[in-house]
Amino acid sequence: MVFKRLSTRLSVLYGALFAFGLLMTALTGYISVVNNARQTAQNELQASARVFQRVWSDRDEVQSAGALLLAHDTDFRQAMLQQDAATVSEDFAVLQKRVKADMGFVIGADGQPMQGRSDPVAMAVAAALQNARDTKNRTGVITVASRPYQVVAMPVLKTYNGPDRLGWVVFVSQLDAVEVQALQKLAPVSATATILTQTRGGLWMDGSGQGSGYAADALSFFVDNSLRTGAAGPVSGHNGQAIAFAARLQTLGADQKSVLLLSYPLKAALRDYQPVISALALIGGLGLVFVVLASLYLSRSLSRPIQDLTKAARALREGGAGQIDIVARYEMGELAEAFNDMAASMQAREQDITRLAKCDPATGLPNRSAFEDHLRALHDSDAVEQGGVAIVCIGVDRYTHIRAVWGVAYGHSLMTRLQEILGGIFAKAYIARLSGDTLGLCLTPCAAAQALPLARAIAARLDKRIRVTEDQSLDVRVSLGVYHVGKTRGATDDCVERALIALDQARAAKVKVASFDPRVYSELADTLLLTDQLHAALQNRDMMVYYQPKFSYREGRISSVEALVRWNHAERGFVSPQRFVAIAEETGAIRDLTLQVLQTCIDDQKRLKAAGFDLDVSINYSGRLLSDDAFNQRTLRLCQQAVGRICLEITETAVIDDPKIGLAAINTFVDAGLEISIDDFGTGLSSLAYLKQIPAHELKIDRAFVMEIESGQRDALVVRSSIDLAHGLGMKVTAEGVETRAAFTLLQAMGCDLAQGYGIARPMPYDALGPFLTDFNGVVGGADVSPSGQRFASR
Ligand code: C2E
Ligand code: CA
Ligand code: CA
Numbered sequence: 192m193v194f195k196r197l198s199t200r201l202s203v204l205y206g207a208l209f210a211f212g213l214l215m216t217a218l219t220g221y222i223s224v225v226n227n228a229r230q231t232a233q234n235e236l237q238a239s240a241r242v243f244q245r246v247w248s249d250r251d252e253v254q255s256a257g258a259l260l261l262a263h264d265t266d267f268r269q270a271m272l273q274q275d276a277a278t279v280s281e282d283f284a285v286l287q288k289r290v291k292a293d294m295g296f297v298i299g300a301d302g303q304p305m306q307g308r309s310d311p312v313a314m315a316v317a318a319a320l321q322n323a324r325d326t327k328n329r330t331g332v333i334t335v336a337s338r339p340y341q342v343v344a345m346p347v348l349k350t351y352n353g354p355d356r357l358g359w360v361v362f363v364s365q366l367d368a369v370e371v372q373a374l375q376k377l378a379p380v381s382a383t384a385t386i387l388t389q390t391r392g393g394l395w396m397d398g399s400g401q402g403s404g405y406a407a408d409a410l411s412f413f414v415d416n417s418l419r420t421g422a423a424g425p426v427s428g429h430n431g432q433a434i435a436f437a438a439r440l441q442t443l444g445a446d447q448k449s450v451l452l453l454s455y456p457l458k459a460a461l462r463d464y465q466p467v468i469s470a471l472a473l474i475g476g477l478g479l480v481f482v483v484l485a486s487l488y489l490s491r492s493l494s495r496p497i498q499d500l501t502k503a504a505r506a507l508r509e510g511g512a513g514q515i516d517i518v519a520r521y522e523m524g525e526l527a528e529a530f531n532d533m534a535a536s537m538q539a540r541e542q543d544i545t546r547l548a549k550c551d552p553a554t555g556l557p558n559r560s561a562f563e564d565h566l567r568a569l570h571d572s573d574a575v576e577q578g579g580v581a582i583v584c585i586g587v588d589r590y591t592h593i594r595a596v597w598g599v600a601y602g603h604s605l606m607t608r609l610q611e612i613l614g615g616i617f618a619k620a621y622i623a624r625l626s627g628d629t630l631g632l633c634l635t636p637c638a639a640a641q642a643l644p645l646a647r648a649i650a651a652r653l654d655k656r657i658r659v660t661e662d663q664s665l666d667v668r669v670s671l672g673v674y675h676v677g678k679t680r681g682a683t684d685d686c687v688e689r690a691l692i693a694l695d696q697a698r699a700a701k702v703k704v705a706s707f708d709p710r711v712y713s714e715l716a717d718t719l720l721l722t723d724q725l726h727a728a729l730q731n732r733d734m735m736v737y738y739q740p741k742f743s744y745r746e747g748r749i750s751s752v753e754a755l756v757r758w759n760h761a762e763r764g765f766v767s768p769q770r771f772v773a774i775a776e777e778t779g780a781i782r783d784l785t786l787q788v789l790q791t792c793i794d795d796q797k798r799l800k801a802a803g804f805d806l807d808v809s810i811n812y813s814g815r816l817l818s819d820d821a822f823n824q825r826t827l828r829l830c831q832q833a834v835g836r837i838c839l840e841i842t843e844t845a846v847i848d849d850p851k852i853g854l855a856a857i858n859t860f861v862d863a864g865l866e867i868s869i870d871d872f873g874t875g876l877s878s879l880a881y882l883k884q885i886p887a888h889e890l891k892i893d894r895a896f897v898m899e900i901e902s903g904q905r906d907a908l909v910v911r912s913s914i915d916l917a918h919g920l921g922m923k924v925t926a927e928g929v930e931t932r933a934a935f936t937l938l939q940a941m942g943c944d945l946a947q948g949y950g951i952a953r954p955m956p957y958d959a960l961g962p963f964l965t966d967f968n969g970v971v972g973g974a975d976v977s978p979s980g981q982r983f984a985s986r
Contacts, residue, residue, distance in 0.1 A: 197497060201490030209482035217475040224464050224471070225457075229434055232460040233423035236436035236453045239382050243374055243451055244438065250364065251330045251343050257290035258328065258345030258360040271297075271347050271357040276305050283360065292362035294340075297347075299358045311335055316342055316361055319444035331443035332366065334388040337396070339366040342443050382453040386440065387414060389448045397452075413437070414450055425457065432457040496523040500530060507534050551624040553603040556610055559687065562623035562631045566676075566686055569635060578636020579677040582690040583646050585609070585653065586698070588668040590628030597663070605659050605667070606630065616652065629694065631687060642675040646704045654703075670697045674707040722774050724760060729783045734758055736791045737954035740963070741809070741925060741947045744939050749964055751807035753840070753947065754792045755954045756784065772813070781813050782822055789826065793833045795957050800834050804964050807836040809868060814845020817856040827863050838866035838889065844874070846885055854884055861886045868925070873909060883920060890917040894928020894948070901933050911941050918942065 261267050261282060270278035279297050283306075287295040296313050297305045302321050304313040315335045319342075323329065328345040341364040349355035364370070371384045387395040387410075395411045405413075405426055413426045414437045423436035435454035442449050461468070499515050507513025513534040515527045549561035557565070569580055587593070587605065594602040609630055610622050617634060625631040637645065650671055658664045672694030676686055689707045692715070697705030728734060735757045743750035758766045775781040792808045799806055816822055830837045839860060846853035846869075857867050868889035869882075873896050892913055899906040910926070917924045926938045929948030938946055952963060 198490045198494035205486030228460040232434040240438035254343040254362040262347045294363040331441040332449040333443040339386040382455045385452045557623035559625045574635045580635040581637035581642040582674045583632040584672040584690040584694040585630045587628045639675045646671045646673045650703045671704045739954040740952045753809040809838040812839040840868045840870040842870045891925045897926045897928040
């Protein structure tokens with residue numbers, strides 16, 4: 192499109208339309224003026240023609256009257272009859288003088304002129320009258336040698352009214368240029384008069400034998416046309432356009448035709464109208480200027496509101512108010528008004544959305560997004576630089592439990608209540624609900640050293656019986672995570688995330704308050720990479736199995752080993768099994784891992800047996816696997832290939848989490864002849880009721896209790912009662928984490944069946960196991976002899 196702007200297009204369109212209209216009007220005006228001029232010229236030409244003819248006929252009449260007188264004169268007739276040429280000439284000369292004819296002669300009975308026989312005009316006239324039968328006078332034009340003449344011929348009759356003709360009395364007047372010009376002066380317009388003659392159907396010619404300035408054939412065509420219609424018309428000649436009118440003239444001879452052509456130049460005809468035409472042109476020019484200006488104005492006034500609208504729409508898109516000053520009227524004004532309404536309602540809606548997006552709908556408290564906005568604002572101001580900012584995440588412990596027991600609304604009320612309490616303590620703090628069970632508190636200014644004591648104070652204030660509703664109070668327990676933003680750390684987008692991680696760290700470490708530990712954080716980031724590497728390691732069968740011996744007090748020898756998986760990564764070195772086993776459990780890779788360990792153990796047990804060592808092998812069986820029936824069946828089939836006893840260590844929590852499924856799986860294993868050991872006993876708060884139902888063969892007391900056995904009274908008590916309880920339920924007991932001789936001896940005294948720990952042996956690869964067993968059994972020997980003292984590290 193050539194014109195991109197609407198205003199330009201409108202201007203051009205309107206301008207062109209108006210200019211076209213104006214042009215048409217001017218053209219119509221001009222045409223009607225020209226037509227009018229033509230009509231007037233035509234009328235005047237016709238009038239001129241009539242004047243000419245009148246003048247000529249007047250002269251003809253005078254000459255005719257003279258000729259008649261002579262023709263009727265008895266003496267003259269007598270002379271004619273007797274062919275008395277002398278008398279005839281005498282009488283005729285007297286008359287000719289009177290009628291003032293250019294020329295005159297008498298034609299005798301023989302049809303030949305009686306005087307001037309050599310004159311071509313006289314001869315031509317005589318020839319023209321030769322065949323005339325009638326006895327009336329004749330007038331008409333005759334052209335001789337291209338010169339027109341007006342002829343008046345009066346017959347001379349033998350008797351008055353008689354049929355016999357004695358001859359003619361003829362007068363001839365020249366119709367030459369001088370004559371015609373004289374006549375022109377009489378006409379109402381200064382037309383050019385020419386006499387044209389056509390001989391025997393040829394072209395119309397003037398006296399000079401030319402077309403009087405016009406192309407001969409065009410002129411002939413025009414004359415014929417004008418004669419037929421009796422009207423004037425335009426003809427083109429050397430001198431430009433002209434209006435012409437042809438009037439038929441009577442001719443003397445039958446073979447000649449003559450017309451009087453009156454022509455009038457168009458220029459001359461229009462001269463009278465020149466002022467009108469000039470006025471028209473002026474009005475047209477002024478009109479054109481006006482039209483251009485008006486269309487410019489019109490298109491501007493039309494496109495200005497559209498431009499305003501566009502500008503406002505752009506502003507709206509960029510988040511501005513997007514309002515238009517309404518100056519336009521009519522539809523444009525309505526459109527602008529509608530647009531303003533729309534913009535206003537869009538803004539209102541946007542505000543609503545923003546408000547909803549920034550607040551917790553249940554309590555009306557600011558949400559995490561709002562909390563982060565607040566932190567960003569603080570960061571942009573100098574608050575961080577000046578005093579530092581403390582971000583404290585307050586998590587309500589067992590919130591899901593509270594919600595399940597007292598209902599969702601009660602949970603929300605609790606959070607609101609906690610917010611009120613905090614607001615009462617810290618008037619200037621910004622408090623938000625970060626998630627269902629967590630409040631976030633942002634305090635500034637706050638020095639780094641103040642952050643932890645402050646969090647502890649909050650914990651002390653909230654860990655109380657709190658009245659939540661009018662008639663309901665609750666023993667609230669909270670955990671807190673703290674992250675301090677200071678000059679050195681700077682505020683980052685994940686400040687809140689870090690405070691939340693600190694909260695998780697507090698809960699994991701079972702402490703009230705924890706500060707964000709960046710090491711754990713980077714470990715988290717590393718977990719993704721580790722997950723990938725773990726899959727690769729399993730694929731490449733990079734996992735190894737170490738064995739940790741278990742000493743049997745009763746037999747006084749190493750009777751069994753626990754298989755512990757080891758992963759020696761090329762770059763990382765040995766990766767903690769606690770860490771990658773947890774990842775394997777999350778991702779499902781635990782199946783592959785367990786199968787690989789199990790297969791290795793079965794193979795190694797076979798090799799050991801071949802080498803003369805009969806050992807039970809304990810394998811750690813993740814609680815997550817219990818619910819996978821197909822996998823349990825696979826485990827069973829594999830274990831059928833074992834040459835010795837296989838024991839599955841399952842943590843007590845695994846059974847507690849879903850007792851029904853856990854117990855069913857364990858029963859299947861037991862029925863198939865596998866042994867079951869309850870691992871990490873004491874950490875999972877298992878109730879005796881469950882313990883009773885598990886058909887386990889062994890109970891493994893967690894090393895946390897065993898390692899404290901010498902110092903703490905309580906732990907010794909727990910271990911002792913656990914041993915008694917296990918025995919009561921028909922289980923043998925293994926103590927984990929036996930590191931010292933004292934513990935070893937104490938456990939033996941308590942009736943513990945087996946001991947496992949660094950004090951006896953660290954986990955070792957298969958290749959080290961054979962030499963160790965040979966060495967150990969050789970040194971110890973005997974049933975109730977304890978291992979050599981050197982194995983126990985002195986504490
Ligand atoms: P666990 O089953 O309680 O394994 C005993 C852990 O205590 C082993 O750590 C062992 O090296 C350590 N230990 C043994 N004696 C002592 C001692 O005297 N003092 C101290 N401080 N520690 C001692 P490890 O090998 O790091 O294994 C950690 C956990 O990883 C295991 O705890 C077990 O839950 C899991 N795990 C290891 N191997 C496997 C496996 O093959 N399958 C599954 N599902 N889990 C495994
Ligand atoms: Ca274990
Ligand atoms: Ca254990």
